[in-house]
Amino acid sequence: MKRPLLSLIFAAVALAEPGVIDPAALRADVRRLCDLGVRDTPSLASTRAARLIAEQFAAAGLEPAGDNGYFQDALFTRRDFSQARAEVSVKASGGTVRVAGLAEVGARCTEGLNITDAPAVLTTVEGLARLDAGKTRGRVLIVEGSDYLTTKADQMGRLRELAPRLTVLPICGGGPSQVRAVRQPEFTEGEPHKTPSVIAVRSAEFCGLLNPDGVTISARCAPYEQRTFALRNVLGMLRGSDPTLPALIVSGHYDSRGGPGGNDNASGVAALLEIGRALSTERPKRTILFAAWAGEEWGLLGSQHFAEHLTLPVAVNVNLDTTGHWPAGATGTAAEVTGLEYSTLGEAFTRAAELTGVQIRPAADEYFDKSDNLPFAQRGTPAVTVTAGFRVPDLHTAKDTADRLDYERMARLADLVATAALMIANNPEPPRWREIPATEKFRGAR
Numbered sequence: 537m538k539r540p541l542l543s544l545i546f547a548a549v550a551l552a553e554p555g556v557i558d559p560a561a562l563r564a565d566v567r568r569l570c571d572l573g574v575r576d577t578p579s580l581a582s583t584r585a586a587r588l589i590a591e592q593f594a595a596a597g598l599e600p601a602g603d604n605g606y607f608q609d610a611l612f613t614r615r616d617f618s619q620a621r622a623e624v625s626v627k628a629s630g631g632t633v634r635v636a637g638l639a640e641v642g643a644r645c646t647e648g649l650n651i652t653d654a655p656a657v658l659t660t661v662e663g664l665a666r667l668d669a670g671k672t673r674g675r676v677l678i679v680e681g682s683d684y685l686t687t688k689a690d691q692m693g694r695l696r697e698l699a700p701r702l703t704v705l706p707i708c709g710g711g712p713s714q715v716r717a718v719r720q721p722e723f724t725e726g727e728p729h730k731t732p733s734v735i736a737v738r739s740a741e742f743c744g745l746l747n748p749d750g751v752t753i754s755a756r757c758a759p760y761e762q763r764t765f766a767l768r769n770v771l772g773m774l775r776g777s778d779p780t781l782p783a784l785i786v787s788g789h790y791d792s793r794g795g796p797g798g799n800d801n802a803s804g805v806a807a808l809l810e811i812g813r814a815l816s817t818e819r820p821k822r823t824i825l826f827a828a829w830a831g832e833e834w835g836l837l838g839s840q841h842f843a844e845h846l847t848l849p850v851a852v853n854v855n856l857d858t859t860g861h862w863p864a865g866a867t868g869t870a871a872e873v874t875g876l877e878y879s880t881l882g883e884a885f886t887r888a889a890e891l892t893g894v895q896i897r898p899a900a901d902e903y904f905d906k907s908d909n910l911p912f913a914q915r916g917t918p919a920v921t922v923t924a925g926f927r928v929p930d931l932h933t934a935k936d937t938a939d940r941l942d943y944e945r946m947a948r949l950a951d952l953v954a955t956a957a958l959m960i961a962n963n964p965e966p967p968r969w970r971e972i973p974a975t976e977k978f979r980g981a982r
């Protein structure tokens with residue numbers, strides 16, 4: 537049993553010699569992606585990014601691993617909800633309040649509505665379950681205490697059953713993020729379902745008038761615009777020597793939102809490309825799948841789709857997200873790993889950290905479900921995300937540019953991940969979840 541372990545470490549040490557991942561190559565990769573523009577979903581920039589990544593996979597000698605060459609495509613629909621002329625008024629015994637404007641009103645209307653003095657049914661989130669569709673169909677429903685209702689599939693499903701003409705969400709004390717959440721575009725795979733019309737109203741005066749004795753609602757809003765497009769993951773593989781072993785996925789999302797996404801996440805894709813190149817001369821036991829995911833910023837769309845439609849069996853996922861910009865005051869090269877302590881994957885990272893001299897620490901638990909590692913964990917597959925730190929300024933803005941990244945440190949972080957990946961791929965034992973409370977829902981999910 538000693539020999540394989542030794543050769544494994546020798547391989548990793550050899551790989552970890554300074555200069556394995558070239559900072560200049562990372563910089564060139566990030567620049568090329570950022571030069572395309574905002575890689576929103578869908579956009580010409582993201583289509584071009586996918587092609588660029590496929591070309592880089594081919595140049596590195598990785599085999600196509602999608603169902604359409606290097607690509608895995610899925611038909612999606614995006615709906616953008618109009619905010620034009622959106623307004624709501626409530627009339628009650630205490631008077632009338634009219635609310636309009638982007639800071640106070642968030643509209644999610646599936647048809648143009650122009651409602652005048654319609655009597656409303658008043659309920660709470662808990663009350664939704666008890667309502668009778670006979671009393672709500674075609675009417676106006678007011679749901680109190682409904683933080684982020686439109687982001688919750690079960691509550692939206694219930695609204696679909698109750699089929700009101702309009703649902704009003706009074707935000708009484710909540711911040712503007714709840715209004716923004718309501719206007720978020722909606723993405724669905726395949727045939728989009730019927731979406732209930734919802735308007736959020738953030739106004740203390742509006743809330744003050746609500747009472748069970750009877751209120752009427754007037755409202756106006758415009759319908760959505762809809763586009764159907766191909767969501768495209770890019771998949772390249774380094775074939776393992778043992779075809780019976782399920783693959784290690786090394787991944788990162790290539791889409792961006794609100795800006796060119798230099799740190800979030802051209803950095804992770806650049807690391808992925810250069811790790812692919814560095815490992816392409818190796819012949820690990822386990823196949824390594826290099827995956828660039830689409831649509832992360834709108835709800836992990838690409839990784840979720842892949843996890844539901846695997847193109848090959850999978851044992852483990854190491855994901856890269858925002859790997860190029862360190863929080864102010866951070867010294868040396870340190871990497872944060874979400875779920876570092878959740879599985880035996882942590883052991884490979886600890887050894888790789890020793891070999892490469894890169895410090896690692898667990899990221900806060902709240903980040904475990906914020907990136908593309910999640911769809912794999914939810915299906916019982918041990919998964920982590922490696923980052924330079926998510927608490928950095930200007931993510932999702934025009935300021936997240938290629939020139940702001942620290943490519944020297946980024947190359948060290950990529951060395952760490954390449955070393956850990958090779959160890960994991962050379963170990964015929966797949967990583968396992970640790971028996972701790974945080975992993976309970978993932979352990980049972982196979």
Ligand SMILES: [Zn+2]
Pocket residue numbers: 789800801832857858
């Ligand atoms: Zn990201």
